[in-house]
Amino acid sequence: MNNFLTLFTKEFREAWRSLKFVWMPLLFIVLGIMDPLTNYFMEDILGAVGNLPEGFMLTMPELHPIDILSASTSQFQSIGLVVLVATMASAISRERQNGMATLLYVRPISFTALFMSKWAVASLLGIISGVAGYAGSLYYTVLLYGSVEAGAFIKMLGTYCLWILLVMAVTLACSAMFNTAVAMTFAILLLPVGLMIDSIIGSFWSLSPWKLSAYGLQFISGKTSEYYTETLFLTVILIIAAVLLGILYAKRNAATAKI
Amino acid sequence: MEELANINWGLIAPLLVVQAILMIVALIDLARIHATNGPKWLWALIILFISLFGPVVYFIAGRKTT
Numbered sequence: 001m002n003n004f005l006t007l008f009t010k011e012f013r014e015a016w017r018s019l020k021f022v023w024m025p026l027l028f029i030v031l032g033i034m035d036p037l038t039n040y041f042m043e044d045i046l047g048a049v050g051n052l053p054e055g056f057m058l059t060m061p062e063l064h065p066i067d068i069l070s071a072s073t074s075q076f077q078s079i080g081l082v083v084l085v086a087t088m089a090s091a092i093s094r095e096r097q098n099g100m101a102t103l104l105y106v107r108p109i110s111f112t113a114l115f116m117s118k119w120a121v122a123s124l125l126g127i128i129s130g131v132a133g134y135a136g137s138l139y140y141t142v143l144l145y146g147s148v149e150a151g152a153f154i155k156m157l158g159t160y161c162l163w164i165l166l167v168m169a170v171t172l173a174c175s176a177m178f179n180t181a182v183a184m185t186f187a188i189l190l191l192p193v194g195l196m197i198d199s200i201i202g203s204f205w206s207l208s209p210w211k212l213s214a215y216g217l218q219f220i221s222g223k224t225s226e227y228y229t230e231t232l233f234l235t236v237i238l239i240i241a242a243v244l245l246g247i248l249y250a251k252r253n254a255a256t257a258k259i
Numbered sequence: 260m261e262e263l264a265n266i267n268w269g270l271i272a273p274l275l276v277v278q279a280i281l282m283i284v285a286l287i288d289l290a291r292i293h294a295t296n297g298p299k300w301l302w303a304l305i306i307l308f309i310s311l312f313g314p315v316v317y318f319i320a321g322r323k324t325t
Contacts, residue, residue: 019288023318026281030311033274040270086319136273143270 003109007117015121020087024125028133031080035071036140039063065141065148066220072137073160073213076130081192084129085171088122089184092175092250101257111251119172119243126164131157152219159216162235166209167191169239173246176253209235278311285314294323 015021038045043060046052092115095101104114134157141148170190174183198210206227212235215225225231285306289295295302302321305313 018322019284019318022284023281023314026277026284027311027315029277030274030281033277037271037274044266083315083319140270 004113004117007109007113008120011117011121012124015125020125021128024084024087024129025132027083028076028080028129029136031075032072032133032135032137033140035075036068036137036144039068039071040140040144063145065145066217068141068145069134069137069148069156069220070214070217072133073217076133076160077195077213078192080129080133081167081195082188084126084167085187085191086184088125088168088171089175089187090180091118091122091172092246093178093180093183096253096257097179099258101254102259105254105257111254112247115172115176115243115247115250119168119246122168122172123165126168127161130160130164134160148220149222152222155219156216159219159232160213162232162239163209163212163216166212166235166239166242169242169246173242173249176246176249207231207234209238281311281314282306285317288322289317292322295321296323297321 043058046058052058095104134153138148138153171183171187174187174190177183178186195210198208202208202211207230209231211227212231215228215231218225218228286303289299289302289306302317305321306317307313309316
């Protein structure tokens with residue numbers, strides 16, 4: 001435990017000094033407030049830059065809070081996720097490559113504590129960013145489109161946090177297994193691209209971790225998906241599997257650290 | 260100019276402020292860091308002229324951590 005706390009402090013300090021805890025939440029806030037605003041000003045935007053012919057009529061759909069929140073979610077799930085994964089994919093592999101790992105590995109540390117400390121900091125970063133982004137999105141949604149039930153919103157946010165835990169576990173497991181470039185490619189293929197594929201052909205199955213945030217969003221409209229509990233369990237199992245895999249490979253690849 | 264005055268600036272201001280903070284944080288970091296991947300002046304231009312994604316790309320790819 002003591003081991004973990006020391007490593008956690010080190011990881012946190014490193015993330016803090018490289019300003020990750022500043023710019024990542026700011027990025028998510030911008031992504032979150034962009035959608036409510038562009039949808040609200042859509043008519044003006046089209047009028048100003050759309051080059052629409054004179055007398056062109058356009059009926060705007062009436063948007064509800066859930067439409068805006070799901071638009072923001074899809075921003076987080078595409079741009080936000082790519083940035084998050086790209087930043088964290090080097091967490092373990094970079095230490096092996098630049099020789100920092102040798103300083104660590106000569107000490108009697110447990111690889112469990114090493115992996116867990118990195119996972120904890122990465123998840124903290126992801127969750128803080130996600131919550132900040134959703135807070136920004138919610139603020140404008142309530143201001144411009146109508147209120148959202150607090151309980152439903154918290155449930156949705158909790159579901160999203162679990163998804164972030166999975167994202168970070170998978171990203172760090174990739175980082176433990178491969179070198180930085182391969183890990184980044186693999187994690188991006190697995191997470192944001194996986195989400196895209198799931199949204200294209202995902203109607204053939206209903207149980208997949210990529211659907212978790214979509215099921216979480218349904219709380220806002222007052223429904224609970226029948227597959228929600230199963231998906232939740234599946235995600236927890238996948239998190240545990242990814243963490244175990246990550247610890248195993250962090251240990252196995254320790255010998256490849258550059259001296 | 261009249262159109263500019265008609266825009267509800269109170270609504271858009273937070274977006275502009277957050278983007279400005281992001282840009283300023285990136286520029287301060289760029290000024291203090293000892294070396295970057297690639298020339299510093301190029302990163303300064305990227306941060307200044309590509310809104311939102313300029314600073315983000317700098318933080319991901321530009322900082323040299325050794």
